[in-house]
Amino acid sequence: MAVSALPGLAALIAVLFTWLQVGQAGKELRISEQGQITGRFNAAIDNLGAPSLHVRLGGIYALGRIAQDSPRDEPAVTSVLSAYVRDRAPATRKPPARPDETPTPPADVNAVLTVLANRTREEDLPITDLHEVDLRGVSTGTLPLFGKDQLALRNFRNADLTGSDLRGANLSLFDLRGAFLEDADLAEASVVESDLTQAILNSANFRDATLVGSNFTAASLNLADLRAAILSKDAQNTASERNADLTGAQLTEANLTGADLRGVSLRGALLAGTNLTRANLAGAVLRDADLSTASDWSDTPATLTGTDLRRADLRGADLRYVDFGSADLRGADLRGAKLAGAKLAGAKVDATTRGLPTP
Numbered sequence: 001m002a003v004s005a006l007p008g009l010a011a012l013i014a015v016l017f018t019w020l021q022v023g024q025a026g027k028e029l030r031i032s033e034q035g036q037i038t039g040r041f042n043a044a045i046d047n048l049g050a051p052s053l054h055v056r057l058g059g060i061y062a063l064g065r066i067a068q069d070s071p072r073d074e075p076a077v078t079s080v081l082s083a084y085v086r087d088r089a090p091a092t093r094k095p096p097a098r099p100d101e102t103p104t105p106p107a108d109v110n111a112v113l114t115v116l117a118n119r120t121r122e123e124d125l126p127i128t129d130l131h132e133v134d135l136r137g138v139s140t141g142t143l144p145l146f147g148k149d150q151l152a153l154r155n156f157r158n159a160d161l162t163g164s165d166l167r168g169a170n171l172s173l174f175d176l177r178g179a180f181l182e183d184a185d186l187a188e189a190s191v192v193e194s195d196l197t198q199a200i201l202n203s204a205n206f207r208d209a210t211l212v213g214s215n216f217t218a219a220s221l222n223l224a225d226l227r228a229a230i231l232s233k234d235a236q237n238t239a240s241e242r243n244a245d246l247t248g249a250q251l252t253e254a255n256l257t258g259a260d261l262r263g264v265s266l267r268g269a270l271l272a273g274t275n276l277t278r279a280n281l282a283g284a285v286l287r288d289a290d291l292s293t294a295s296d297w298s299d300t301p302a303t304l305t306g307t308d309l310r311r312a313d314l315r316g317a318d319l320r321y322v323d324f325g326s327a328d329l330r331g332a333d334l335r336g337a338k339l340a341g342a343k344l345a346g347a348k349v350d351a352t353t354r355g356l357p358t359p
């Protein structure tokens with residue numbers, strides 16, 4: 001029996017030996033590949049410091065390829081490329097040398113943004129630290145997506161753009177979910193069809209910006225400046241068929257003077273102390289929104305002087321102590337709204353205004 005079992009035992013030993021060899025070979029291959037990636041990484045880093053633009057561009061795109069080939073190295077690549085932009089394009093907030101000049105990012109900075117925009121990871125994306133950088137004039141059209149639909153979003157999710165200069169920038173079709181843009185300057189910027197869900201935008205400057213079709217759901221816009229900003233698809237030349245969405249957004253003491261908010265959803269938004277003077281909110285949805293001073297967020301109610309609220313949905317909104325003087329409430333629906341202390345004298349109402357308190 002022992003003799004008859006020997007061939008089987010020999011075969012088992014042979015299989016085990018082969019498996020050990022394959023495992024060793026695989027381990028050696030992984031070590032070799034990691035060594036190659038390390039060599040490629042070091043070479044790319046060296047190229048970033050080259051005086052030649054073409055060599056620097058090669059280094060930038062080489063790092064982008066490394067991030068694709070080796071996900072474990074993506075955080076290091078993102079950190080290096082972010083630091084490169086901060087070094088090459090620090091924010092100075094200086095005006096252009098000539099009034100008619102439109103600043104644009106240098107070619108190498110634009111290349112870095114292209115690499116970052118093409119990242120495919122959705123979850124646990126490394127923080128992109130681009131705080132206090134000068135990206136005036138950056139444009140979606142110069143950040144192509146490789147092998148993707150060009151109408152897909154550029155991936156800047158969770159990016160830190162705090163205090164950055166983005167005046168006149170085209171940030172349309174950007175994924176900025178959870179991004180930090182506090183104190184950022186986006187005056188006259190175009191942010192169309194972008195996703196800013198839960199973004200932190202406190203004290204940001206959106207004056208004269210076009211924000212049509214973008215999603216600001218649950219975003220924080222406290223003290224933000226949105227004077228004359230366009231958020232309605234009904235405005236001319238907006239390149240979007242959707243209104244901006246501000247559902248659940250925080251806009252405490254923000255300035256929306258003259259903003260175009262026609263048809264925009266502000267459902268459940270916090271608007272305590274917000275200046276809506278001459279803002280156009282015709283057809284806007286403000287159900288369950290808080291515009292009152294009777295909250296913990298502001299000492300003053302929203303300002304609605306001359307505000308167009310025709311056909312606006314204000315059902316369930318907190319409008320206590322709000323002054324509607326000269327506001328247009330024709331066709332507005334205030335059923336279930338809290339109106340204690342509200343000043344409706346001087347407001348334009350008609351038979352289609354619903355939910356007004358009984359005299």
